[in-house]
Amino acid sequence: MRTYVLIFSVVALSYLSYGQNTMTETHNDSLQSLIDQSSDLSYEYKIKESLDYAIKAVNYAHELNNNYYKGQAYYLMAYNYEVLVDFKNAETCYRKSLHFGEISKDTLLILRSNNGLGNVYSDGYKDLKTSLIFYDKAKELGKNLEDSYEYMTPVINLAWTYIDIEQFEEALPFIEEAHQLVVEHRELQGYCEVFYLKGKYAMYKGNFVEAGDFFEEAIDIAEKHDMILELSYLYEGRAELNEKRGNINEAYQDIKKYQEFTNKLYDKEKLKQIEIARVSFSVDEYKRELEIANKEKDYQASIAKNNKTITFISIAGLIFVLGTAFFFYMGYRSKKKLNNVLREKNTQLEVAKTEAEKLTTVKSQFISTVSHELRTPLYGVVGITSLLLEEKDMPEKHKKLLNSLKFSGDYLLDLINKVLKIGKIESNKEKLTKTPTDLAQLSQNLLHSFEYQAKNKNNKLVLDIQKEVPKIVSVDSLKLSEVLINLIGNSTKFTENGTIWLRIKIVSIDKDQIKIRYEVEDNGLGIPKDKQEFVFEKFSQLGREVNKSEGTGLGLSIVKNLLEMMDSQIHLDSKEGRGTRFYFDLDVEIVDEKQAEKLDLNGEDTAQTFKKILVAEDNKINQIVTKNLLDIIGYSCTIVENGFNALQMVKKEDFDLILMDLNMPYLDGMEATKRIREFNTQTPIIALTASELSEVKSECLEAGMNDIINKPLNKDDLKDIIAKNLM
Template identity: 30%
Template sequence: VLTHKSRKVAQEESNRQTHLLVQEIDSHRITDQKLQQAKQQADQANQAKSRYITAISHELRTPLNSILGYAQILAADPDVPTHRAQAVSVIRRSGDHLLSVIEGTLDIARIEGGKLALDVRALDFPELMQQIVGMFELQARNKGLSFDYRPLGELPAVVRADEKRLRQILINLLGNAVKFTVRGGVSFTVECRREMATFEIRDSGPGIAPAELEHIFEPFVRGSAVQAGGSGVGLTIARMLTDLMGGEMQVSSTPEVGSCFKVRLFLPRVHSAEAARELPRRDRIGYVGVRRRILVVDNEKTDRELLQTVLEPLGFIVEQAASGYECLATVPAFAPHLIFMDLGMPGIDGWETIRRLRRQQLTDAPIAILSANAFDKGLDNDAGIAPDDFLIKPFKVDELLDWLGRKLGLEWVSANAPPPAPARPAPAEPPPLVPPGEAELTALDELVDLGYLRGILNKLAEIERADARHGEFVQVLRKLARQFDFDAMKEILRKMRDATP
């Protein structure tokens, strides 16, 4: 009897354990199904995000291509009057800013998807540094901040790097430093040792709390002490690009004292003979040899005419085609040396047009994709288009001509220019800020405290009428007032009052 009961208890326990095991297996299966569903939904959401970004990017890039393209043509025209040239410069800068916002959003998606490739070329390193410093010196001065640029030791004349991405990293970091600093200043040091470049940006801004330091490189995250606007992706992109270039970025910060960002990148030096071959030649007015025929295929008339306006003055014979079918009909008679092809066209798209050109052996001319579909760059394709042959709208004229020269083996003819000076001239100093008297500064300070915009503008106009020497001072404060940047105005007025004897 005891044996029978023991066997029965053991069997019941075994059945119970088996039932529990089956329940746990079912539970894991249900959990796995939910995880698979969640993953599928996340993938679908990510694909939808990518499709949306691609579509909106294309819609924005198409008109920007015409705006920036013609702005570049007008900026290079010596016959444009000075006051009009300034307006053209504003249009170009504004267009470049809008393009940078689009690029920033795309860059995060590209890097996360592993689709962003570096374009490493020789570049004039000191010139790049001066361009970047020139961008922020005036911005800092107009906010009442000091800006100290110090190259430590001799900088290499030419290095090899992706100029666009290096510029993007430094502009994002320096832009944040100037934007978020209200009092004090920004320092920027550059040092190159054994082909390793170290960039250090230090500011006296609000600083970052220790608990927030580990999150500041996440997209759309901004510190709690930050009051200025911004998209919140600048630091994210800078960190991602630094990692992509094989470098490292470090940050240290003390709340209410300031922050320091340090970037280390490997920038190999390019020797003079090699640099002379690789650095692009500017001020091109033509090329040596027979005239080359170029076919521009694009359904947008303005984009076709833009390329024709750029290329014909240099001696190229340009023919236009508004669709893939028109391209196929034009190629046999025109026999182009090179073809610029858009992708999104009615009828047959650019990819299918290229396939038919090659399959029907209509031409073996080099083909460049010139499209606003930035996400297609670098993707595998069966048309034989390499990433270097995929140019994105809006294009930069010099970069397009550099590519064209490489593909056709052109020897460019440049405009006669005076020989370069042995030493780089110092950048022109901006006009000094000549403040009014103590009474006017005090009155302005009170109006700024009230946030009374009309009163501030009226007072500034009164100061400007009283003495033309205060013109630059009035101009700087008027711009800040219209931007409602009263903190920067307060800092300038404080410095002016401290400096007044």
């Protein structure tokens, strides 16, 4: 089910009838004003301000014991929480709205609250069966309303939900009823939704021509009115139709259109909401800090004022001996009052500290969620681009454009990964994992990955390894690779028409232990003397007016932190205009070459016979990319759209390996794996996820999975992990 279709948009509540004979007209006007302001602000995506007005309305309605306005205010709070993807609070407020709607007998509010709860269970909890219960309640209430426009929303939601759980025949009557309603109200968005659902139903019945007509008519309406949201899911639906009809070129064109409008939607809606939420959180935190500072300032001023009073009383006491006892008594009362104030201030500071810590947690969760959401569309971009680059007869000019597109996609993924990497390092979630590693091969592969950037800047890459360096050593190759990638990438960014060297030398050797020095040197711009002590700080960059290049300023900070984990330090030599040299030393263990020969370090022992692979993946673009990658590698595959279907397929047929996406509707990858392991413990299962591997790996292994791989997939990594688990 698609969130952007099922979220119930707020209709300006100022059009609702007033009511409560026990309230004065003034009170009604004040409450209605708060409700109207909250509604208007939520429509403008000013979520923080909208919530403030809704909370004020709730408090005021409770003071006046007005159940009608309690329900309206709680509804607005629930809607704002739904926009912020805080489904737990959204559910709580929707249920309160429903409660007060029933007390005040407000049928329209009861309908909307049930519809909102349906959205929470559908979009938030992925519990489609429960969402059907709430949508059905809303539909039944809508039958008794004079305004069939309100009735139309739950009818469309019911039709869409039955389509999503593939109960097409149950969906049909709701589709037909929704069609009548959108025609009656001439609702353009409703037209697009109904024709989309009709297309899905016709496709299920095998009426591909009829399905194509429905999609074509809906797309025509959406394009005439620049309906970006509708165009995204309509092109996705038609891509699925073209794939079923075997029209691969048309399916590819529709997928490109889908990606185009999805990106616009991210720009227009998602990213806008993210920025609004970010700014709101920052402003809120600033206000809290300012309030605490002002309270501390007032408190200090109060103490100073009272100290002057006490001093004056003491001096007066010396002059007026008879009043000494009285003045001491007054001083005692003043001190007692100040102690009470101090205790109150300390309590307020503790509350403010708790709120600040809570806000930090929310912001971290928010960044993690957004990073995960950004990875999903980037998988389509990087995956489809990689597939196109595999074609042999492609014109050179197209290949250059695709290389540029892939570079941009990889750059965005690198940015997301760096942000997550900083978070992991700071939270001490990074652990060292040493494995036997061929240093020469690893270094050559790393330099090879920079050939495209080097060619664009007319740079030469040189690998210089001292011949006495052992072939195989025990080291955390992933973290070493991250360090070298960041250092070589930094040199590439600041060097044009020059040379970049990667050197490996022996510093000292003692039996099985050896100290190796890595150097990354370039003859590029160099780093000014006054900037060198800051380059390893987070978000630190040379001024853009100097280097005219882009970046986050995270790479060298990650290098510093990773090397500290590996008991090493990064060093810098640089002169402005003459180039830069970074170097660090690592203590590693030499691996016996006879033992190393037994290890499949190069992944060459992967002789391939015909294998049958099951792919469980709900995203249509990911399905196409994964299928094509497997075709290129040389494997046959069967694709299913959710964990339930995967479970049924494994019961019916034998597969050599299963690729299981973690996040799927109806039955997710974790639960599907647990059920498969109840009767099949032999078939290898590899998890597919866009999440950080360390966050989900242990849970995947506990569920019965054999391995895990990050999306976006690339051909080589996919080939290696399949070969590893089929051995």
